[in-house]
Amino acid sequence: MQISTTDPVKTLVEHHSAVETTASAHDMEHPDYRLLGIMVFLFAEGMIFLGLFAAYLTFRAVTPDWFSDESTKLELLLPGINTTILVASSFVIHQADIAIKKNDVAGLRTWFLATALMGLTFLAGQLYEYSHLEFGLTTNLFASTFYVLTGFHGLHVTFGLILIAAVWWRSRKPNHYSSEHHFGVEAAELYWHFVDVVWIILFVLLYIL
Amino acid sequence: MTSAHVHATVPATTPNQVPVYRKWLDYFTFNPDHKVIGIQYLVTSFIFYFMGGTMATAMRTELATPSPDFVTPEVYNSLLTLHGTVMIFLWIIPAGAGLANYLIPLMIGAQDMAFPKLNALAFWMIPPAGLMLIASFFLEAPQAGWTSYPPLSLVTGKVGEGIWIMSLLILGTSSILGAINFLITILKMRVPSMGLHDMPLFCWAMLAVAALVLIGTPVLAGALILLAFDLLAGTAFFNPTGGGNPIVYQHMFWFYSHPAVYIMILPLFGAISDILPVHARKPIFGYRAIAYSSLAISFLGLIVWAHHMFTSGTPAWLRMFFMIATMVIAVPTGIKIFGWIATIWGGKIQLNSAMLFAIGFISMFVIGGISGVMVASVPFDLHVHDTYFIVAHLHYVLFGGSVFGLYAAIYHWYPKITGRMLNETVGIFHFILTFIGMNLTFMPMHELGLLGMNRRIALYDPRFTDLNLVCTVGSYILAFSTLPFLLNAVASWFLGTPAGDNPWRALTLEWMTTSPPPIENFEIIPVLTTSPYDYGVSTHNSAGDGSVFSPEPVLSDDSSVTLQPEPDSVVADNTTDRQVESYAVASLIVDRQPENRADEPAVESSVPNGSSSSLQVESEPAGAINFDDR
Numbered sequence: 001m002q003i004s005t006t007d008p009v010k011t012l013v014e015h016h017s018a019v020e021t022t023a024s025a026h027d028m029e030h031p032d033y034r035l036l037g038i039m040v041f042l043f044a045e046g047m048i049f050l051g052l053f054a055a056y057l058t059f060r061a062v063t064p065d066w067f068s069d070e071s072t073k074l075e076l077l078l079p080g081i082n083t084t085i086l087v088a089s090s091f092v093i094h095q096a097d098i099a100i101k102k103n104d105v106a107g108l109r110t111w112f113l114a115t116a117l118m119g120l121t122f123l124a125g126q127l128y129e130y131s132h133l134e135f136g137l138t139t140n141l142f143a144s145t146f147y148v149l150t151g152f153h154g155l156h157v158t159f160g161l162i163l164i165a166a167v168w169w170r171s172r173k174p175n176h177y178s179s180e181h182h183f184g185v186e187a188a189e190l191y192w193h194f195v196d197v198v199w200i201i202l203f204v205l206l207y208i209l
Numbered sequence: 210m211t212s213a214h215v216h217a218t219v220p221a222t223t224p225n226q227v228p229v230y231r232k233w234l235d236y237f238t239f240n241p242d243h244k245v246i247g248i249q250y251l252v253t254s255f256i257f258y259f260m261g262g263t264m265a266t267a268m269r270t271e272l273a274t275p276s277p278d279f280v281t282p283e284v285y286n287s288l289l290t291l292h293g294t295v296m297i298f299l300w301i302i303p304a305g306a307g308l309a310n311y312l313i314p315l316m317i318g319a320q321d322m323a324f325p326k327l328n329a330l331a332f333w334m335i336p337p338a339g340l341m342l343i344a345s346f347f348l349e350a351p352q353a354g355w356t357s358y359p360p361l362s363l364v365t366g367k368v369g370e371g372i373w374i375m376s377l378l379i380l381g382t383s384s385i386l387g388a389i390n391f392l393i394t395i396l397k398m399r400v401p402s403m404g405l406h407d408m409p410l411f412c413w414a415m416l417a418v419a420a421l422v423l424i425g426t427p428v429l430a431g432a433l434i435l436l437a438f439d440l441l442a443g444t445a446f447f448n449p450t451g452g453g454n455p456i457v458y459q460h461m462f463w464f465y466s467h468p469a470v471y472i473m474i475l476p477l478f479g480a481i482s483d484i485l486p487v488h489a490r491k492p493i494f495g496y497r498a499i500a501y502s503s504l505a506i507s508f509l510g511l512i513v514w515a516h517h518m519f520t521s522g523t524p525a526w527l528r529m530f531f532m533i534a535t536m537v538i539a540v541p542t543g544i545k546i547f548g549w550i551a552t553i554w555g556g557k558i559q560l561n562s563a564m565l566f567a568i569g570f571i572s573m574f575v576i577g578g579i580s581g582v583m584v585a586s587v588p589f590d591l592h593v594h595d596t597y598f599i600v601a602h603l604h605y606v607l608f609g610g611s612v613f614g615l616y617a618a619i620y621h622w623y624p625k626i627t628g629r630m631l632n633e634t635v636g637i638f639h640f641i642l643t644f645i646g647m648n649l650t651f652m653p654m655h656e657l658g659l660l661g662m663n664r665r666i667a668l669y670d671p672r673f674t675d676l677n678l679v680c681t682v683g684s685y686i687l688a689f690s691t692l693p694f695l696l697n698a699v700a701s702w703f704l705g706t707p708a709g710d711n712p713w714r715a716l717t718l719e720w721m722t723t724s725p726p727p728i729e730n731f732e733i734i735p736v737l738t739t740s741p742y743d744y745g746v747s748t749h750n751s752a753g754d755g756s757v758f759s760p761e762p763v764l765s766d767d768s769s770v771t772l773q774p775e776p777d778s779v780v781a782d783n784t785t786d787r788q789v790e791s792y793a794v795a796s797l798i799v800d801r802q803p804e805n806r807a808d809e810p811a812v813e814s815s816v817p818n819g820s821s822s823s824l825q826v827e828s829e830p831a832g833a834i835n836f837d838d839r
Contacts, residue, residue, distance in 0.1 A: 052431045
């Protein structure tokens with residue numbers, strides 16, 4: 001607080017210098033903090049997944065017959081392909097970001113469409129895997145965590161697809177997004193990256209470990 | 210300095226501003242104004258406080274005698290479940306959020322929160338969630354306590370349990386959305402002249418709270434999702450009969466719910482840090498210590514959760530870690546307590562209702578804090594776990610702490626919020642009743658716990674009857690004590706003495722605008738020229754009567770000399786006399802007559818000529834305000 005240094009002279013000088021710098025700021029809109037808000041929100045979202053991962057790892061550590069139970073074996077091929085598609089889609093959606101920064105709305109639309117198709121493929125692959133697994137939600141503890149974790153992630157993929165679709169729909173108007181104003185594009189992209197990163201951790205935990 | 214050269218004047222703080230009174234209908238709409246939302250939060254949470262209080266009174270009535278003669282044990286279980294949940298999730302947490310919503314933008318000189326619509330959305334999730342929870346009482350009420358431990362929560366009151374989970378998920382989401390707003394508003398929306406270390410301590414406290422909410426609440430959501438699957442879909446995450454592990458729930462639950470006690474107390478720590486200096490007319494003692502201790506509490510609060518689980522089969526080495534970490538929290542908390550005591554020590558204390566509640570807060574919280582250190586110790590906790598000792602401890606912290614703090618905050622900021630003063634006589638009556646009622650209700654519970662009386666039970670051994678009767682009488686006093694407050698708050702809103710802009714002669718920015726403030730708070734972006742707690746500091750009144758540490762800072766009737774929304778016109782128009790003028794700031798006390806404003810030059814030539822060169826050197830940017838903090 002530096003109370004001891006607040007003498008009248010300095011106070012007044014500070015006072016005036018501050019006035020000069022703030023006079024122009026009067027009545028101005030504050031900068032756009034929405035992207036920062038999305039980041040903080042995604043941090044909180046990440047904490048949900050972190051909590052669920054921690055629960056999964058604890059179950060794994062303390063359940064006696066976790067590894068001996070053969071009824072919940074997982075295939076690696078299809079989920080592997082699925083993972084590749086989802087990871088690749090993160091690079092695809094970034095191309096959209098590059099495009100809109102060059103004011104290329106057509107490029108944005110193309111790349112977003114490609115991302116959406118890859119996301120849909122991922123979801124379809126997920127559903128195919130669900131329908132061909134030999135265990136159900138309540139077979140054992142692993143089965144339950146498997147379905148809840150992948151399902152919760154699938155819900156996030158679905159929400160990400162809705163965001164992408166919303167941006168794609170809005171971008172049909174020529175001037176809705178520009179190199180200067182494209183918060184929607186960045187938000188959808190950030191969310192998509194988040195979903196992607198969560199999947200990588202999830203894949204390692206559920207399928208590989 | 211003599212009075213000979215004093216002719217400067219105090220500028221009117223709010224030249225063009227008039228108080229803005231909202232239509233009552235505005236408070237029932239989706240309104241993005243943070244002040245409307247703050248009042249919505251506070252009033253809504255107060256309504257739930259009365260509901261939770263009614264439940265508590267019913268429980269104490271039941272506990273007046275050892276046998277269940279007032280309500281059945283099942284109804285008692287659901288009363289205690291809903292009492293705990295309502296008081297925590299619908300009273301203290303949203304009331305703290307309400308204070309933060311109202312105060313943060315005003316304190317940092319912003320026009321609103323960073324995301325006003327998100328803010329309104331966060332509020333409007335609370336009424337439906339709260340009504341759902343209350344409605345569950347009439348369907349098939351949850352009976353597993355506010356902790357909702359499985360497997361108990363999976364076998365009793367299933368419908369109510371489902372509603373409980375749903376309601377908490379909504380309230381948690383609301384809390385997270387609120388925290389995003391607080392965090393970004395505090396970090397990004399301060400007036401340009403306000404560094405982090407120029408913020409009022411309430412903002413520091415809310416920074417710590419926002420961090421806790423963002424880290425803790427999502428984990429509770431994860432636990433509740435899994436619990437919902439157990440309850441509704443037949444999985445067995447937490448159900449030992451299906452191979453699950455109930456301890457995992459306890460870990461996830463307390464990972465949020467221990468930080469939640471800091472989410473409930475830290476806003477009030479911040480509020481008290483702002484209230485005490487104003488009514489003791491002294492600077493806060495140890496600004497940085499109090500500010501950083503909020504962050505330290507926030508961090509430590511995240512790594513102590515398992516001290517709620519000492520009897521849950523937690524391994525000994527782990528218990529040791531959590532025991533020591535828990536005790537360490539007493540250090541930053543103690544720093545705050547000593548800071549507050551040093552603040553009021555030797556101050557010119559004004560014992561009004563706000564100050565009484567603030568001092569009551571400190572004394573009650575110290576008792577709760579000390580019993581907290583006691584139960585942090587594993588060997589002691591093993592004996593008192595799930596007894597009334599814990600009930601006594603948590604009520605001293607949450608009632609003696611949070612609720613006293615909320616009352617102090619309401620008495621302190623009510624004039625700003627409504628533009629009218631609360632009645633002091635009724636306020637002091639309210640304080641005395643609350644103080645007696647609180648101690649009569651909860652003090653005997655320490656003894657009951659040590660004697661071995663279990664909590665959460667409607668029936669008890671007849672040998673506990675006398676002390677329980679004392680508790681019940683105390684709870685009636687406590688229940689009655691809210692009535693004078695309610696009458697005071699409602700009547701004063703319409704009939705109270707007009708408060709003016711700054712009835713307490715405080716220095717923080719929220720008092721530098723009208724009461725209630727206009728829609729965007731400040732007509733002109735305020736400029737900070739002093740730290741928020743410079744009461745009686747030599748800077749502002751070294752001249753005149755010659756007393757360096759007079760407890761009265763120099764203020765005009767309704768505004769502050771030191772915090773001005775615009776530069777003094779006399780000073781601004783005349784650049785040549787600036788160094789000389791600076792001396793006059795200290796002299797403003799002596800002469801505050803507005804008609805002198807036009808008199809030029811403001812300062813007579815009695816200031817030595819030689820001084821101006823040395824003043825130039827002094828006025829390097831290393832001065833009063835830390836810009837580098839941003």
